[in-house]
């Protein structure tokens with residue numbers, strides 16, 4: 156690759172759980188130059204020393220001068236800092252000022268609408284590409300169903316969607332998780348039937364493919380899947396989720412008692428979620444301990460024929476899957492394989508078929524898709 160195509164990608168939060176694996180995957184799959192950024196010089200230098208030709212620059216999201224210096228060195232910045240609900244649009248604002256593209260695994264409607272949308276006009280004017288929620292959940296949880304619907308059907312009548320994820324929670328993820336509980340980003344015990352939200356009060360025992368197998372799942376209709384249904388005129392969506400029992404109990408108690416109103420409550424609730432997730436790890440079969448599975452069945456029509464598709468994406472460990480997705484997104488942005496300038500949710504930001512080519516090559520991923528005709 157010529158020097159012109161070799162870009163400098165800055166990963167701020169670069170020695171965090173996601174950031175370090177974004178660096179690893181970018182080095183493994185692209186020729187780009189990587190700079191890690193973060194507040195702790197010692198941790199940063201140690202992380203950078205673990206790779207060839209990666210350097211560290213001290214940068215604090217809450218210190219615009221250091222952020223400015225960091226972004227000045229980059230063609231694209233990947234924001235792996237968190238919690239995103241505390242740090243807001245600090246990195247995005249400086250990226251915009253410096254005129255560089257931006258990728259972020261965090262997102263969701265509240266960040267998109269309340270925090271980032273104010274930059275939309277300027278992002279377009281400057282011809283930049285900003286992609287939010289480029290992770291697994293949110294992220295793949297929307298892109299995968301959108302891709303299957305758009306590439307495999309003329310019309311989808313019904314989506315049945317299952318998502319399960321187990322494993323420990325980083326501090327930033329736990330805090331953001333508490334905020335999503337506060338923002339009520341999913342409606343529990345609801346499904347979408349013929350365009351109307353209806354009560355779906357039964358948890359279901361679902362036979363998911365191995366290694367997950369038969370598990371209890373609860374109905375939860377997320378804003379992300381409603382959005383995807385909206386783009387594609389899908390009026391019937393059954394969405395089910397599974398998390399560990401202790402984590403679920405903590406979530407229900409935090410929501411029931413509204414223990415997310417103050418920063419102190421959020422801190423305590425985040426710690427409770429971390430403990431709940433850890434306790435679940437101790438009770439689970441080894442094969443499930445850190446895994447993520449998205450399993451979808453769709454019924455609809457292609458070329459006048461009814462058909463059904465079954466798609467499963469499984470990874471034995473959720474954080475590397477998130478990191479590889481962030482890194483593949485950064486790669487596509489650097490290569491210009493994106494929808495064009497603008498502020499995008501992940502599923503609208505990347506060239507979906509190019510992303511899927513990279514996704515299928517992610518280390519450890521098991522991806523299957525089958526089509527059967529005439530229901």
Ligand SMILES: NC(=O)c1ccc[n+]([C@@H]2O[C@H](COP(=O)([O-])OP(=O)(O)OC[C@H]3O[C@@H](n4cnc5c(N)ncnc54)[C@H](OP(=O)(O)O)[C@@H]3O)[C@@H](O)[C@H]2O)c1
Pocket residue numbers: 167168169170171172173174192193194195198214215216217235236237238239242260261288289290291292293294325326327328331477
């Ligand atoms: N979409 C998805 O599927 C998905 C999945 C997992 C995570 N995420 C999101 O990804 C983000 C990172 O998660 P993670 O699990 O990697 O969290 P993490 O391990 O806690 O890492 C966060 C990093 O941010 C750094 N940081 C915190 N405050 C900073 C500041 N003011 N300036 C510079 N750096 C700062 C931390 O280092 P210091 O504290 O030493 O500065 C740390 O390196 C979170 O927002 C999380 O919600 C998304």
